[in-house]
């Protein structure tokens with residue numbers, strides 16, 4: 594079963610008089626439960642593709658189906674609920690909230706939905722990601738790797754069916770990269786999630802079931 598079905602997708606941006614073809618005819622199916630890496634040079638359209646799957650960008654042309662939903666048919670409000678319930682997003686640069694503790698950061702997406710954390714699930718996530726001793730700390734007290742693990746836990750806390758990560762290991766050394774990549778893979782396998790990860794990093798791409806390469810908005 595495919596959790597993502599993209600057909601003839603184009604996404605153009607206007608830059609003054611110029612039209613930028615960020616995505617220029619993408620056909621892509623992603624099988625449920627698989628780990629897909631997206632690679633490609635800077636400006637090739639990777640983030641645009643991820644944001645389109647997350648329903649953050651509306652296509653200029655074409656269709657994007659995620660978990661059986663045609664995103665173009667959803668209202669803004671339905672899209673917000675879709676993102677909150679179905680998508681776990683790991684941002685480049687973590688985006689943790691500095692005033693909140695690690696625990697509060699992790700459960701933050703649930704508070705948006707007025708729901709409470711499943712205590713067993715929270716503790717298994719925290720344990721898998723090695724955050725047991727940091728729950729009451731604030732983000733600045735943690736290493737970059739531990740902050741990234743917090744961002745991963747936050748993305749997973751809602752039990753999303755698909756996890757999207759934009760360069761989750763951006764500035765890490767090889768060892769941290771392998772740890773974070775291994776953790777993403779393990780949590781995806783443990784919780785039956787589909788994982789789509791943008792990376793320039795070959796070590797990380799090697800862990801994927803499949804690598805998609807973008808060039809000038811096209812899959813090559």
Ligand SMILES: Nc1ncnc2c1ncn2[C@@H]1O[C@H](COP(=O)(O)OP(=O)(O)OP(=O)(O)O)[C@@H](O)[C@H]1O
Pocket residue numbers: 606607608613614615633634635636637638639640641642
């Ligand atoms: N919101 C936007 N408005 C205008 N142009 C945009 C916008 N987002 C992306 N672009 C342009 O679309 C193209 C693809 O950008 P995108 O961010 O998807 O590339 P990328 O592969 O993620 O690059 P990087 O590796 O540098 O993050 C680029 O030419 C970029 O300048």
Ligand SMILES: [Mg+2]
Pocket residue numbers: 639640641
């Ligand atoms: Mg990008």
